[in-house]
Amino acid sequence: MAGKRGALIVLEGVDRAGKSTQSRRLVEGLRAAGMRAELLRFPERTTEIGRLISSYLEKKSNLEDHTVHLLFSANRWEQVPLIKEKLNCGINLVVERYAFSGVAFTSAKENFSLDWCKQPDVGLPKPDLILFLQLSTSEAAKRGDFGNERYENTFFQEKVLQCFHHLMTDKTLNWKTIDASKSIEDLHDEIKSIAEKVIQKVQPKPIGELWK
Numbered sequence: 562m563a564g565k566r567g568a569l570i571v572l573e574g575v576d577r578a579g580k581s582t583q584s585r586r587l588v589e590g591l592r593a594a595g596m597r598a599e600l601l602r603f604p605e606r607t608t609e610i611g612r613l614i615s616s617y618l619e620k621k622s623n624l625e626d627h628t629v630h631l632l633f634s635a636n637r638w639e640q641v642p643l644i645k646e647k648l649n650c651g652i653n654l655v656v657e658r659y660a661f662s663g664v665a666f667t668s669a670k671e672n673f674s675l676d677w678c679k680q681p682d683v684g685l686p687k688p689d690l691i692l693f694l695q696l697s698t699s700e701a702a703k704r705g706d707f708g709n710e711r712y713e714n715t716f717f718q719e720k721v722l723q724c725f726h727h728l729m730t731d732k733t734l735n736w737k738t739i740d741a742s743k744s745i746e747d748l749h750d751e752i753k754s755i756a757e758k759v760i761q762k763v764q765p766k767p768i769g770e771l772w773k
């Protein structure tokens with residue numbers, strides 16, 4: 562139907578909170594309910610920029626911290642034409658990680674201000690909903706060990722979490738914090754019901770611009 566756009570729904574949260582599982586389940590659940598929905602995730606490792614990022618995360622290469630921040634942002638911008646096209650033709654997008662991970666992970670490093678970190682992502686399509694999957698560091702630890710990628714340690718993740726909490730104080734964005742210690746099914750039901758309400762509400766509204 563002309564004029565009805567899809568919603569941009571972002572899932573954020575600390576590692577092992579269940580973002581991948583829940584993003585996938587949400588897309589499946591929306592489709593089962595007769596809606597159009599697709600999954601995106603950042604970093605999108607398959608593009609040229611994504612391959613540079615992937616090699617950095619796997620510690621196969623080193624990149625200067627400002628440089629890698631800008632590459633993560635560029636990796637989001639390169640998907641913007643596709644994101645807008647899909648939303649405008651009525652497809653709901655479920656996105657695993659977005660600019661908030663971008664800001665949280667770099668500003669957790671020494672000598673990076675939150676404000677500097679936000680600038681490259683200013684103007685990205687604004688999410689209609691940001692679901693923050695909240696899980697304490699001790700609960701996350703029960704779900705298994707970290708992998709071997711860069712950033713995968715408790716000390717750094719604690720700092721990342723603090724940055725996320727700061728970003729969540731922004732009342733111009735539709736943050737919803739979800740208790741991710743629940744079962745996969747309960748979490749899915751909660752997320753799906755929040756998402757469905759947002760999808761109904763945004764249909765007549767234009768796509769916003771993030772942090773603008």
Ligand code: DGP
Nearest residue numbers: 603604633634658662663664666667712
């Ligand atoms: P994932 O594929 O979701 O496991 O994410 C890869 C790692 O990269 C994870 O530790 C989070 C981190 N990350 C995701 N997005 C960004 C970003 O924009 N900037 C930085 N510095 N790190 C990010």
Ligand code: NA
Nearest residue numbers: 576708710713
């Ligand atoms: Na990871």
Ligand code: NA
Nearest residue numbers: 602603604658
């Ligand atoms: Na990701």
